[in-house]
Amino acid sequence: MLFSGVKNMTSILEIENLFKTYPVSGGFFGGSKLKVHAVNGVSLQVAKGETLGIVGESGCGKTTLGLLFLRLLEPDSGKILFEGKDVTHLSQRSLRPVRSRMQMVFQDPYASLNPRMRAGEIIEEPLIIHKRGSAKQRQNEVMELLDLVGLKESDVDKYPHEFSGGQRQRIGIARAIALKPDLIIADEPVSALDVSIQGEIINLLKSLQQKFNLTYIFISHDLKVVSQISDRIAVMYLGKIVETFPATELNHVKHPYTQALLSAVPIPDPTLQRKRKPLEGDVPSQVKIPSGCSFHPRCPYREEICYTVEPPLEQKGSPDHIASCHFTNKVPKEIPI
Numbered sequence: 150m151l152f153s154g155v156k157n158m159t160s161i162l163e164i165e166n167l168f169k170t171y172p173v174s175g176g177f178f179g180g181s182k183l184k185v186h187a188v189n190g191v192s193l194q195v196a197k198g199e200t201l202g203i204v205g206e207s208g209c210g211k212t213t214l215g216l217l218f219l220r221l222l223e224p225d226s227g228k229i230l231f232e233g234k235d236v237t238h239l240s241q242r243s244l245r246p247v248r249s250r251m252q253m254v255f256q257d258p259y260a261s262l263n264p265r266m267r268a269g270e271i272i273e274e275p276l277i278i279h280k281r282g283s284a285k286q287r288q289n290e291v292m293e294l295l296d297l298v299g300l301k302e303s304d305v306d307k308y309p310h311e312f313s314g315g316q317r318q319r320i321g322i323a324r325a326i327a328l329k330p331d332l333i334i335a336d337e338p339v340s341a342l343d344v345s346i347q348g349e350i351i352n353l354l355k356s357l358q359q360k361f362n363l364t365y366i367f368i369s370h371d372l373k374v375v376s377q378i379s380d381r382i383a384v385m386y387l388g389k390i391v392e393t394f395p396a397t398e399l400n401h402v403k404h405p406y407t408q409a410l411l412s413a414v415p416i417p418d419p420t421l422q423r424k425r426k427p428l429e430g431d432v433p434s435q436v437k438i439p440s441g442c443s444f445h446p447r448c449p450y451r452e453e454i455c456y457t458v459e460p461p462l463e464q465k466g467s468p469d470h471i472a473s474c475h476f477t478n479k480v481p482k483e484i485p486i
């Protein structure tokens with residue numbers, strides 16, 4: 150099996166051929182046999198200490214994939230391995246110690262924090278759930294965490310509504326690192342924030358990564374944001390990985406969909422902007438995925454074979470660069486960024 154990942158690395162997380170569907174709710178007379186194909190056969194490896202960015206338009210399955218990694222959703226089939234151990238079918242009880250080593254930072258700091266809890270209680274809660282330390286030790290830990298994420302000790306008794314959006318995300322991050330995890334899955338962690346604050350949160354995540362040797366999976370719809378933090382980038386379209394590449398190869402992407410995502414990133418030079426091919430049309434329904442290459446209805450380079458034959462993920466260029474497209478030779482060698 151070809152993994153959408155780098156070879157010869159110590160992986161912390163590995164997923165093999167993961168599938169997840171949801172039933173479409175039935176009409177007036179009951180159930181429907183139709184299914185939403187949210188994740189459609191994804192294999193990925195994540196190396197210890199790296200940041201893997203997962204990017205795609207809304208509805209491409211990237212959030213579902215993030216929840217599957219943590220087993221907050223159950224896959225229909227496939228395997229999830231954490232440090233080589235198969236955790237796909239572990240009971241919730243056996244999963245507990247693994248869970249404490251994998252944490253999540255959520256998309257919306259406005260919605261993900263309990264409005265009735267003070268900042269200190271929010272950060273302390275996972276320590277209580279996992280029975281870590283005495284009350285005094287936990288209190289000290291909370292103060293250290295507040296400092297680590299750039300908040301003040303006096304913030305400990307404030308409620309979420311008393312903070313700005315960026316400060317709320319700092320609380321979410323403090324909570325996520327409270328158990329000293331090895332892996333953090335951050336789902337659109339900056340997309341609800343002003344551009345000026347986005348950079349601050351990304352810098353905070355980078356400095357925490359260095360300090361604690363964290364591994365990140367950073368999920369976003371925004372290729373520019375993803376490229377600011379990632380070592381490798383995986384591009385998802387309609388539940389599949391269509392390209393994976395080192396972030397240093399951002400302007401040498403091979404798949405027309407990645408090219409289109411890149412073209413959507415604004416640049417100040419209008420001459421370069423005109424050379425780009427923006428994405429046309431909407432994402433097709435995940436209930437009826439197009440045949441052959443699922444990107445063919447929107448692809449400017451499609452040929453007859455694309456309607457019927459699904460392109461395999463293959464190495465294109467450097468050993469860590471893989472993409473699934475019959476005609477990567479048609480994509481410009483260098484995309485202006």
Ligand code: SF4
Pocket residue numbers: 404405406442443444445448449450451452455460473474475476477
């Ligand atoms: Fe476009 Fe064909 Fe490549 Fe799919 S396989 S991305 S339709 S050129």
